[in-house]
Amino acid sequence: MAHLLYLSYMDDAAAKELLDNAAGVLKINDRKLWTVPASDLYPHQWLWDSCFIAIGLRHLDVERAQTELRSLLGGQWSNGMVPNIIFSKDKSHWRDRNLWRSWISPYAPDDVATSGITQPPMLAEAVLRIGQKLKLPERRSWYKEMLPHLVHYHEWFYNDRDPHKEGLVVLLHPYESGLDDSPPWMSELRKHSMPLWLRLLEKAGLGVVISWFRRDTQHVTLAQRAGNVEAAAGWAAMRRLRRKAYNSEAILSRSLFVVEDLAFNSIFIRANQCLKEIAKTAAYDLPEHLKESMDKTQGALEQLWDETSGQYYARSFVSHKLIEEPSIATLLPLYSGGISKDKAARLVELLKRRRMFSTSWPVPSVPVNSNDFNPYKYWQGPAWINTNWLIIDGLKRYGYHEEAKVLQERTLQLVANSGMYEYFNPLNGEPAGAPNFSWTAALTIDLLKS
Ligand code: GLC
Numbered sequence: 001m002a003h004l005l006y007l008s009y010m011d012d013a014a015a016k017e018l019l020d021n022a023a024g025v026l027k028i029n030d031r032k033l034w035t036v037p038a039s040d041l042y043p044h045q046w047l048w049d050s051c052f053i054a055i056g057l058r059h060l061d062v063e064r065a066q067t068e069l070r071s072l073l074g075g076q077w078s079n080g081m082v083p084n085i086i087f088s089k090d091k092s093h094w095r096d097r098n099l100w101r102s103w104i105s106p107y108a109p110d111d112v113a114t115s116g117i118t119q120p121p122m123l124a125e126a127v128l129r130i131g132q133k134l135k136l137p138e139r140r141s142w143y144k145e146m147l148p149h150l151v152h153y154h155e156w157f158y159n160d161r162d163p164h165k166e167g168l169v170v171l172l173h174p175y176e177s178g179l180d181d182s183p184p185w186m187s188e189l190r191k192h193s194m195p196l197w198l199r200l201l202e203k204a205g206l207g208v209v210i211s212w213f214r215r216d217t218q219h220v221t222l223a224q225r226a227g228n229v230e231a232a233a234g235w236a237a238m239r240r241l242r243r244k245a246y247n248s249e250a251i252l253s254r255s256l257f258v259v260e261d262l263a264f265n266s267i268f269i270r271a272n273q274c275l276k277e278i279a280k281t282a283a284y285d286l287p288e289h290l291k292e293s294m295d296k297t298q299g300a301l302e303q304l305w306d307e308t309s310g311q312y313y314a315r316s317f318v319s320h321k322l323i324e325e326p327s328i329a330t331l332l333p334l335y336s337g338g339i340s341k342d343k344a345a346r347l348v349e350l351l352k353r354r355r356m357f358s359t360s361w362p363v364p365s366v367p368v369n370s371n372d373f374n375p376y377k378y379w380q381g382p383a384w385i386n387t388n389w390l391i392i393d394g395l396k397r398y399g400y401h402e403e404a405k406v407l408q409e410r411t412l413q414l415v416a417n418s419g420m421y422e423y424f425n426p427l428n429g430e431p432a433g434a435p436n437f438s439w440t441a442a443l444t445i446d447l448l449k450s
Pocket of ligand 1: 042047048049178180
């Protein structure tokens with residue numbers, strides 16, 4: 001058992017059982033070349049899910065982890081974008097493929113259907129960590145294989161999604177944030193992206209009509225998913241992007257619904273750092289213009305700092321006003337590694353504050369003192385294992401080893417008690433969302449093994 005983390009509260013047999021359970025979930029969800037996040041609810045390949053999955057899988061089978069990322073890159077667009085969903089080719093899923101219709105864009109790949117938007121760029125981190133499992137020559141060739149894709153992806157952000165050259169990436173849809181119905185996005189959605197028919201439907205108290213068309217709530221109860229009106233507004237926002245064939249320039253010229261997302265940009269800063277490390281190991285020269293842009297991004301989060309409340313927020317790209325809605329994103333600048341020690345200390349204080357993020361089973365996706373907090377509802381309160389993992393990583397980077405260890409142990413205990421669920425009630429640890437959830441399993445493995 002020497003390879004397992006020493007856990008003060010869990011004996012070797014319990015840790016081994018947890019590891020076996022996690023490996024079992026990844027097996028159930030394995031589709032040979034890629035992994036589904038959860039078999040019924042999410043039957044396709046998702047971007048950041050596959051990155052987290054690869055980070056866990058590398059401990060069990062490094063080649064299979066590499067395959068996961070190669071499949072993901074099979075969906076990369078010719079303009080560099082990596083889409084958030086690559087659809088299963090199975091006949092039964094034609095409706096999902098047809099919803100997004102990626103083939104209307106000249107940039108979409110011919111042989112596979114995808115969505116038309118992206119998701120948090122965890123790719124460079126996953127590539128880097130897989131490399132760390134390989135001997136130097138193999139590591140170099142793995143990095144050399146991945147670098148053209150990564151460079152193209154990161155260049156796409158600067159070409160397509162940083163229109164004012166501020167060093168911050170803009171997002172066009174809540175799904176791009178990965179935190180679909182989190183409060184900052186829902187408040188912007190209500191302000192700028194509610195079609196008239198939906199306002200009328202809501203006013204008339206007929207939101208229930210929407211539920212007849214939803215498929216997600218056939219698998220998980222509505223109380224644990226995004227609300228009906230919010231889900232319909234998300235769908236309507238997707239249709240607007242589709243009408244413009246997912247062309248960022250055309251969309252940006254008209255839309256008021258554009259957000260400089262805090263979680264995404266925090267992850268992007270770290271991704272740039274990973275990309276630099278990968279390039280250095282492979283003795284690969286990154287293009288000068290990309291290096292310059294990346295340098296600008298390194299300190300860009302400071303534009304999102306609010307001194308009065310002592311925290312970072314997302315910002316509306318159009319009004320340039322901060323969206324003062326705290327969420328799990330509040331803590332993710334820790335993961336970026338791009339903020340000062342002083343600011344990191346202030347975020348760690350929020351993490352430890354009982355009225356905010358310090359619950360029995362941390363970390364809630366919305367602070368408990370927020371009006372939006374709901375312990376069972378998707379990204380509006382439950383604790384998620386991927387955001388815990390990002391925070392643990394950030395805590396370590398800023399030297400908070402004790403805090404990182406406590407959160408790591410608490411996270412593993414939560415999964416050991418409640419199972420490999422999609423998310424958990426942060427007050428009592430009850431499981432919620434989909435069972436047998438892949439990133440919960442994969443990151444459990446990583447936390448046990450690192
Ligand atoms: C949900 C989550 C998103 C995740 C996807 C697949 O849409 O909000 O972050 O990638 O499910 O698990």
